[in-house]
Each structure stands twice: as structure tokens, then as C-alpha cells.
Amino acid sequence: MSALPLVFDAPRRGKPPRHLADLDPAARRQAVVELGEQAFRGDQLARAYFGGSGLSAIPAARREALTTALLPELLTPVREVTCDDGATRKALWRAHDGVLLESVLMRYRADPEAERDDRTTVCISSQAGCGMACPFCATGQGGLTRNLSTAEIVHQVVAAQRSLDAGEVPGGPGRVGNVVFMGMGEPLANYSRVIAALRRLTDPQPHGLGLSQRHLTVSTVGLVPAMRRLAEEGLQVRLAVSLHAPDDALRDTLVPVNTRWPVREVLAAAWAYAGVTGRRVSIEYALISGVNDQPERADHLAALLAGRLVHVNLIPLNPTPGSAWDASSPAAQAEFVRRLRAKGVATTVRDTRGREIDGACGQLAALA
Numbered sequence: 155m156s157a158l159p160l161v162f163d164a165p166r167r168g169k170p171p172r173h174l175a176d177l178d179p180a181a182r183r184q185a186v187v188e189l190g191e192q193a194f195r196g197d198q199l200a201r202a203y204f205g206g207s208g209l210s211a212i213p214a215a216r217r218e219a220l221t222t223a224l225l226p227e228l229l230t231p232v233r234e235v236t237c238d239d240g241a242t243r244k245a246l247w248r249a250h251d252g253v254l255l256e257s258v259l260m261r262y263r264a265d266p267e268a269e270r271d272d273r274t275t276v277c278i279s280s281q282a283g284c285g286m287a288c289p290f291c292a293t294g295q296g297g298l299t300r301n302l303s304t305a306e307i308v309h310q311v312v313a314a315q316r317s318l319d320a321g322e323v324p325g326g327p328g329r330v331g332n333v334v335f336m337g338m339g340e341p342l343a344n345y346s347r348v349i350a351a352l353r354r355l356t357d358p359q360p361h362g363l364g365l366s367q368r369h370l371t372v373s374t375v376g377l378v379p380a381m382r383r384l385a386e387e388g389l390q391v392r393l394a395v396s397l398h399a400p401d402d403a404l405r406d407t408l409v410p411v412n413t414r415w416p417v418r419e420v421l422a423a424a425w426a427y428a429g430v431t432g433r434r435v436s437i438e439y440a441l442i443s444g445v446n447d448q449p450e451r452a453d454h455l456a457a458l459l460a461g462r463l464v465h466v467n468l469i470p471l472n473p474t475p476g477s478a479w480d481a482s483s484p485a486a487q488a489e490f491v492r493r494l495r496a497k498g499v500a501t502t503v504r505d506t507r508g509r510e511i512d513g514a515c516g517q518l519a520a521l522a
């Protein structure tokens with residue numbers, strides 16, 4: 155399979171140190187052997203990292219060399235903001251080279267399709283910044299700084315799990331149920347590291363976090379070659395397409411990459427993904443007052459989606475500071491929903507708790 159186009163290559167601001175979570179189980183064993191240890195120490199380290207079991211299984215004299223080589227500190231917490239009585243926790247992290255990234259832990263049913271017991275969702279970043287330049291998005295205004303490493307992506311989930319283990323989140327200890335790649339960045343522009351992260355998150359313990367593939371969601375603005383490549387990975391993750399407009403004229407302005415892969419091609423790749431995986435594709439649509447929330451656009455969208463294996467997730471826009479964009483009125487939103495449902499298109503409006511802590515991606519980093 156060909157590599158993604160060079161235009162999406164991130165500047166290499168600073169290569170993160172190698173970490174156990176960058177490596178698959180075989181590479182981990184190889185790495186510990188190169189450090190003069192027996193191969194099984196790789197599995198012990200993985201159990202300590204993913205399972206939170208600590209390093210007691212490893213002789214004290216060997217711990218420092220192994221942790222220095224394979225468990226370096228990747229992300230330092232800079233700030234954490236909570237709301238909804240602690241049920242929404244947004245973390246700002248600093249990587250080794252100073253770049254900032256965000257993750258959000260939500261302990262409520264943020265995903266309308268989640269099973270009832272799976273109420274804990276972590277929203278993670280795949281890049282520091284983003285090169286997709288969507289004009290309504292805080293992250294898009296700052297451009298792309300660099301791709302996150304596999305371990306930097308995975309660690310956002312591991313850290314959330316540790317907070318839950320430690321009982322830091324109201325509701326008592328619990329498990330991360332869902333992971334959504336909807337924080338900073340375009341996940342499919344950091345393709346190989348995101349795929350490796352998906353495998354680390356879903357590999358059974360002790361080799362990974364043991365999450366269900368079906369409970370992971372990868373979002374994209376519509377990088378068609380990467381969407382088609384994802385369909386061939388043999389993964390059962392959910393694909394979420396950030397569409398935001400049904401017509402190319404408007405989508406060219408809201409999602410600039412549309413000029414390269416128009417709506418028709420994006421949706422064809424989405425249906426191909428649904429066909430291969432049997433998974434319902436999520437269409438993300440940020441409702442922006444007077445821009446994309448007109449009744450005729452609802453009808454146009456419904457015509458594109460009716461009869462497909464699809465679910466529409468309408469997102470009331472969270473305006474970025476100083477932005478000219480505003481959220482749709484409740485009446486416009488209700489009419490948009492009504493028109494989609496009238497054509498049999500499953501539609502929900504996203505729960506936007508967390509807004510008061512700058513809940514849209516990139517806003518905490520923008521304020522730092």
C-alpha cells in the first residue's frame with residue numbers, strides 16, 4: 155500500500171523517546187534482549203505498564219535500566235480542568251519537546267451508540283496541532299506542529315485508566331469503555347502510528363490495554379486513500395467522517411481538504427468501509443448558524459445518506475474565542491434533526507457537556 159501523500163507529513167519538531175507502547179510484543183522482547191535481559195521481561199514490563207501492576211515482578215537491580223530504556227516519561231501533566239461535578243476532565247499535556255496536547259475523560263454516556271454500561275469515554279489527540287485548517291476549529295488555526303508517537307497516543311488512554319483505577323473520577327474505580335480519536339489532529343494523517351496505537355489499545359493484556367475494537371472510533375475529515383487503507387486493516391473500529399456539509403461548494407470552505415477529495419469520494423470510501431467491516435459509519439456534522447443548518451441542506455444530507463449503514467451525529471458548534479461562527483438555534487437544530495429522521499436517517503445530537511471548560515478540541519492548548 156502506498157504511503158500517504160507528502161503534503162501530510164508533519165514537521166519533525168522532536169522525535170519522542172522510544173517507549174514500550176511504541177513496540178509490538180515481539181519488538182519489546184527483542185528490545186529487552188538487546189539490553190541484556192531475558193525476553194520474558196518484555197512481557198513483565200508490558201503487564202506493569204498496561205495493567206498498572208507495578209514493577210515488583212522485576213528484580214530491583216534491573217528496574218532502573220529497563221524503565222529508563224523502555225518506560226521514559228512521555229507526557230507531563232500541565233493542567234487539568236474538570237466540570238460536571240468531576241465527570242468531565244480535560245487534561246493538557248506537555249511532551250518531551252514542549253509541544254502541548256489534550257485529552258478528555260468523560261464519565262457519562264457521551265457516545266449515543268455506546269452500550270449502557272460503557273459510560274466512560276476518553277477523547278484523545280493524534281497530532282500536536284492539525285494541518286487540516288478547518289476554519290471553525292481552534293486547533294486548525296494553529297497549524298500542525300508534529301505527529302504524536304504511538305506511545306504518546308496510547309499514553310493518554312493509559313493515564314485516563316490510571317485516574318479511574320485511583321478513584322480520582324467521581325463514581326469510584328472503573329474501566330475506560332470507549333476511546334474516540336477526536337481530539338487534536340487528523341488521525342489518518344498520522345496513519346501508521348494511529349494504527350499501531352489501535353493495536354496496543356486492543357491487544358489483550360498483558361500485551362495491550364485489552365479494549366474492544368468495536369468501542370474505538372477513528373475520525374477523519376475524509377482522507378480517502380487512508381480511509382480505503384483502513385478498511386483493509388482487518389480492524390472493527392468505528393469510522394467517523396467529519397462531513398459538516400453535504401455540498402462541495404460549502405464543504406470546500408469548511409473542510410479545505412474537500413477540494414482534494416470531494417463529498418462524493420469521501421462518502422464512497424465511507425460506504426466501502428461499512429461494506430468491508432459491517433460497521434455503521436458515523437457522520438459528524440457541526441451545526442453552524444446560518445452556514446450549514448438550512449432545511450435544504452438537511453434534505454440534501456438526508457438524500458445522500460438514506461438507506462446507508464450510517465448514523466448522523468450532530469454537534470452543536472462550540473464557538474472558538476473571537477470566532478465569527480455561532481451554534482445553530484434550538485429551532486434550526488430541531489428542524490435539521492426532524493428532516494433527517496423523516497428520511498429514515500438515524501440521527502442524534504451530541505451531548506456537549508464540558509463546554510464550560512473549553513470543550514472543543516484545541517481550546518485548552520490555545521489558552522496555555
Ligand code: SF4
Binds near residue numbers: 295
Ligand atoms: S476540525 Fe479536526 S481536522 Fe479540522 S482542523 Fe480541527 S482538529 Fe483538524
